[in-house]
Amino acid sequence: MTGTRRGDRRPAEGSPVARVCVDVPLPHLDRPFDYLVPDTLDADARPGVRVKVRFAGQLVDGWLLERVAESAHPKLAYLEKVVSPVPVLAPEVAELARAVADRYAGSLADVLRLAVPPRHARVEKDVTATDPAGATPPTAADPATPVDPRGWRDYPAGPAFLRALTAGRAPRAVWSALPGEDWADRYADAVAATVAGGRGAVVVVADARDLDRLDAALTAVLGPGRHACLSAAAGPARRYRAFLAARRGDVPVVIGTRAAMFAPVERLGLVAVWDDGDDLHAEPRAPYPHARDVLLTRAQLAGVAALVGGYARTAEAQLLVETGWAREVVADRATVRARMPAIAPTGDDPHLARDPGAASARLPSLAWTTARDALRADLPVLVQVPRRGYLPSVACADCRAPARCPHCAGPLGLPSAEGAPACRWCGRVAAAYACPECGGRRLRASVTGARRTAEELGRAFPGVPVRTSGREEVLAGVPAGAGLVIATPGAEPVAEGGYGAVLLLDSWALLTRADLRAGEEALRRWLAAAALARPGSAGGRVVVVADGALAPVQALLRWDSAWFATRELAERRELGFPPAVRMASVTGVADAVADLLAGAALPDGAEVLGPVPADEGRERMLVRVPRARAAALAGALHAAAGQRSARKAADPVRLQIDPLSLF
Numbered sequence: 001m002t003g004t005r006r007g008d009r010r011p012a013e014g015s016p017v018a019r020v021c022v023d024v025p026l027p028h029l030d031r032p033f034d035y036l037v038p039d040t041l042d043a044d045a046r047p048g049v050r051v052k053v054r055f056a057g058q059l060v061d062g063w064l065l066e067r068v069a070e071s072a073h074p075k076l077a078y079l080e081k082v083v084s085p086v087p088v089l090a091p092e093v094a095e096l097a098r099a100v101a102d103r104y105a106g107s108l109a110d111v112l113r114l115a116v117p118p119r120h121a122r123v124e125k126d127v128t129a130t131d132p133a134g135a136t137p138p139t140a141a142d143p144a145t146p147v148d149p150r151g152w153r154d155y156p157a158g159p160a161f162l163r164a165l166t167a168g169r170a171p172r173a174v175w176s177a178l179p180g181e182d183w184a185d186r187y188a189d190a191v192a193a194t195v196a197g198g199r200g201a202v203v204v205v206a207d208a209r210d211l212d213r214l215d216a217a218l219t220a221v222l223g224p225g226r227h228a229c230l231s232a233a234a235g236p237a238r239r240y241r242a243f244l245a246a247r248r249g250d251v252p253v254v255i256g257t258r259a260a261m262f263a264p265v266e267r268l269g270l271v272a273v274w275d276d277g278d279d280l281h282a283e284p285r286a287p288y289p290h291a292r293d294v295l296l297t298r299a300q301l302a303g304v305a306a307l308v309g310g311y312a313r314t315a316e317a318q319l320l321v322e323t324g325w326a327r328e329v330v331a332d333r334a335t336v337r338a339r340m341p342a343i344a345p346t347g348d349d350p351h352l353a354r355d356p357g358a359a360s361a362r363l364p365s366l367a368w369t370t371a372r373d374a375l376r377a378d379l380p381v382l383v384q385v386p387r388r389g390y391l392p393s394v395a396c397a398d399c400r401a402p403a404r405c406p407h408c409a410g411p412l413g414l415p416s417a418e419g420a421p422a423c424r425w426c427g428r429v430a431a432a433y434a435c436p437e438c439g440g441r442r443l444r445a446s447v448t449g450a451r452r453t454a455e456e457l458g459r460a461f462p463g464v465p466v467r468t469s470g471r472e473e474v475l476a477g478v479p480a481g482a483g484l485v486i487a488t489p490g491a492e493p494v495a496e497g498g499y500g501a502v503l504l505l506d507s508w509a510l511l512t513r514a515d516l517r518a519g520e521e522a523l524r525r526w527l528a529a530a531a532l533a534r535p536g537s538a539g540g541r542v543v544v545v546a547d548g549a550l551a552p553v554q555a556l557l558r559w560d561s562a563w564f565a566t567r568e569l570a571e572r573r574e575l576g577f578p579p580a581v582r583m584a585s586v587t588g589v590a591d592a593v594a595d596l597l598a599g600a601a602l603p604d605g606a607e608v609l610g611p612v613p614a615d616e617g618r619e620r621m622l623v624r625v626p627r628a629r630a631a632a633l634a635g636a637l638h639a640a641a642g643q644r645s646a647r648k649a650a651d652p653v654r655l656q657i658d659p660l661s662l663f
Helices: 091-103 108-115 121-130 150-154 158-166 183-196 208-222 236-247 291-302 315-322 333-339 349-354 365-376 450-460 507-511 518-530 551-558 561-575 590-598 627-646
Strands: 017-022 033-036 050-055 058-068 079-082 172-176 200-204 227-230 253-256 268-274 305-310 327-329 342-345 380-384 393-396 443-447 466-469 483-487 501-504 541-544 581-588 607-613 619-626 654-657
Touching: 017 050, 017 108, 033 050, 058 079, 091 108, 091 291, 091 627, 121 236, 150 158, 150 183, 158 183, 158 305, 172 315, 183 200, 183 208, 183 268, 183 305, 200 291, 208 227, 208 253, 227 236, 236 253, 268 291, 291 305, 291 315, 305 315, 315 561, 342 551, 365 380, 365 483, 365 501, 365 541, 380 518, 450 483, 501 518, 507 518, 518 541, 518 551, 518 561, 541 551, 551 561, 581 590, 581 627, 590 607, 590 619, 590 627, 619 627, 627 654
Parallel strands: 172 305, 172 327, 200 253, 200 268, 227 253, 268 305, 342 541, 380 483, 380 501, 466 483, 501 541
Antiparallel strands: 017 033, 017 058, 050 058, 050 079, 393 443, 581 619, 581 654, 607 619
């Protein structure tokens, strides 16, 4: 696949000019570059293939975007090599990548690096050996037979949504799942309806555990070999094999974590995301796209159906409903009340009258008796603890000053009952710690972790098996019968038959975070745990250790995330925060941030806020504009970043559009 000697090369006869995106992520080079295709590479140099080209005196990677008859530049260099004749970049994905780069003030090369996994030569050789042409005919579509709506009947608009998918239309839905709902089965129904209509689907979930559930549900509905799983955790070979299966049209459906948001699918008909409020959907690499927004952009460009679902509803999803871009799919209140567990807070007046210590107790009497009653009924109990570890944060027992590392000032924590305090930043052990404020040597808990909670509850309920689920080991499920399960948010296992009781502890750790989304995130985590409980009619109980007057607690008590999302979006409109407006974060050393903003032609009405301190001695400035001027803001910042990179400015600046954390 390499060319002949340079002096012997001649341009290909048909469309001899290749437009190439070079893999150089400098903002001022964010445009296609023209190269001549030598006649020796004519057959292999197809749009979508990986190539190597000479750029600034070096041999660099690139993607061949298209071939054209002529170029505006009189003198062009030749393509040096076609890395592989397999066209890994689909035209639809290339268009999407350009739109995402523009949306997030990024470079096309950065987005393509996220969209196309690294090449695995052995896998590619194995796949192409079975089909030398490099592609197989697309899988024949199933006949357009109606899909049994099953659980979608609990939602008045649910069956109509499935019928629209089967008929080849493009409905857009924001779905609020009922308590106890098997969301994976509902997504499998939606995918099956899309496939029955002769189209494909892409579904994105937050983590590997959700992916396993959806994988099993789709296998049951579609049969084996009808979908591919894309996840970075699968390893380079398996991921690339799944990617090629989708690109070649061998499977009509791709599911995965955020790595799947750009997955190529033949005749795409549906894009879907589950639990879009989970921060794992936000890509940590430039240009930092969010899976939900990428999929919605994809639905808009391709004119396909979209499904955004979860037990909780984000402000972004509520904006889709209020603007009319999507319709909500919700159950009526009678069905919600019949399916939800009995939920009670510990901080309202009646409970405080019976238990005056409930306001300060970590496990008030209501929570304790609820757990005891469930265990006596031979039912499992789930305890959600916001922090992992044993005592992740400690303080001086005498003056209550936070205990910090003498070397780096990081927070000290206790790894176990017998362990010495150690720094959570640098890992140094502070066995001889003495409080710098009062000289005290005794430590007390500031924050209690999941393992300490398991130890305490094991003593409170002797003889009851105790399991933990968290970062070290995440349980997929637990058996029926009496038992305690202590889990961190997102690691709650499914119990056979549902939990008899769910205890939501340390609510202050979620609600008092200095974050715009603190209330929304607390409700999302609570609903995900409470959804695992039995219905109230079957003995399911949920206790949240919080004041019942708080808005997130009220939404939990009524199981009404739509009400909370409406309220949250209205507050953000009033305060001028995303998603009501578009906001960009500019982070770097002070001089670099000022330099970039000084060179940016910001749109009219742009408001610059800050600076505020950021990590590692940097500062952050925020730029806010109305949503109608979002594209102008992203373009202005990208152009200003290009000016800095063109003159080789030393200090980097990080640009993020609508980051999850603003403070």
